[in-house]
Amino acid sequence: DIQMTQSPSSLAASLGDRVTITCQGSQDTGNYLSWYQQKPGKAPKLLIYGATELEPGVPSRFSGSGYVTNFTLIISSLQPEDIATYFCLQYALLPVTFGQGTRVHFK
Amino acid sequence: QVQLVQSGAEVKKPGASVKVSCEASGYKFAANYIHWIRQTPGRGLEWMGCIYPHNGATEYSRNFQGRVTMTADRSISTVYMEVTRLTSDDTGVYYCARDPRGLNYFDSWGHGTLVTVSS
Numbered sequence: 001d002i003q004m005t006q007s008p009s010s011l012a013a014s015l016g017d018r019v020t021i022t023c024q025g026s027q028d029t030g031n032y033l034s035w036y037q038q039k040p041g042k043a044p045k046l047l048i049y050g051a052t053e054l055e056p057g058v059p060s061r062f063s064g065s066g067y068v069t070n071f072t073l074i075i076s077s078l079q080p081e082d083i084a085t086y087f088c089l090q091y092a093l094l095p096v097t098f099g100q101g102t103r104v105h106f107k
Numbered sequence: 108q109v110q111l112v113q114s115g116a117e118v119k120k121p122g123a124s125v126k127v128s129c130e131a132s133g134y135k136f137a138a139n140y141i142h143w144i145r146q147t148p149g150r151g152l153e154w155m156g157c158i159y160p161h162n163g164a165t166e167y168s169r170n171f172q173g174r175v176t177m178t179a180d181r182s183i184s185t186v187y188m189e190v191t192r193l194t195s196d197d198t199g200v201y202y203c204a205r206d207p208r209g210l211n212y213f214d215s216w217g218h219g220t221l222v223t224v225s226s
Contacts, residue, residue: 034212043202043216044152055214087152091211096170098152 002027002090006099012107018073021102023088028068032092035064035073038083038101044087048073078104108135111141111203111217118223121195126189127220129203134186137161140206142213143177143188147199157206158186193224 003026013019013020023033031051036044048064051071061076075082083106088099114128129141142157156167160179167175176189184209201220204213 032210033122034211043204043219044213045216046212046214049212050213089152089212094154094166094196094211096154096211100153 001067001095002093002097004088004090004097006086006102008102009100010100010103010105012105013078014107015078015080017078019078019082019104020055021064021073021086021088021104023071023073023099025069025071025090027093029090029092030068032090033064033066033071034061034089034091036087036089037082038087039084043098075104080106109215111205111215113201113203113217113220116221117222118225121194121224121226123193123224124171124189124191125193125222126187126201127203127222128185128187129217130185131185131205132184134205137181140209140211141177141179141186142204142206142211143175143201144204144213145197145199145201146219147196149196155188155201157211160186186216190222193222195224198224 005024020096033051035048038044047058052064063074065072085101087101110132112130117125136159140157143155144219146152158165158177165177178187203217205215207214
């Protein structure tokens with residue numbers, strides 16, 4: 001199975017900060033990488049698919065980059081509603097596999 | 108809009124089975140794969156498998172092979188996921204999720220069903 005390693009596991013930032021989360025795969029996943037946001041007690045929400053494509057309705061402060069094994073999610077200016085846990089998902093090969101999550105919180 | 112509504116929380120004893128439903132609306136039900144993902148404190152988010160309601164074809168994670176069965180009832184736009192031989196390690200939240208393009212990522216999720224396995 002492809003292992004997805006996310007970092008950091010937890011991140012403290014201030015309002016308006018640029019936030020960067022990385023995900024590294026144990027094998028080449030091309031651009032078959034998506035990012036999800038999860039708030040407590042809620043289901044994950046799709047933010048990015050195809051490594052770089054913004055899901056309709058998702059604010060443009062979210063962006064994704066990367067290819068092959070190294071991927072990045074950026075929040076350009078952290079807002080209060082962005083406080084959540086973020087997961088990457090590789091879907092190049094079954095079983096699809098998730099990163100372990102990055103909890104973003106305010107300093 | 109796409110909506111996936113799951114059945115309510117369950118409490119089961121070890122060795123029992125649980126069957127969770129996921130009713131879809133807002134799109135052509137048979138056209139999209141539905142996946143099941145569970146979230147547990149110990150293992151995080153885990154993909155369990157998927158079903159194509161159009162023809163009932165399924166694909167299961169080998170981690171659940173032999174213990175999980177997914178079925179679909181097109182007449183009521185509902186997918187079911189049953190897990191047998193439950194242990195305490197199966198305690199967690201079970202989600203159904205829609206695959207928008209047959210590529211195995213998920214654009215819409217159910218609200219989740221908490222399954223608690225306890226003696």
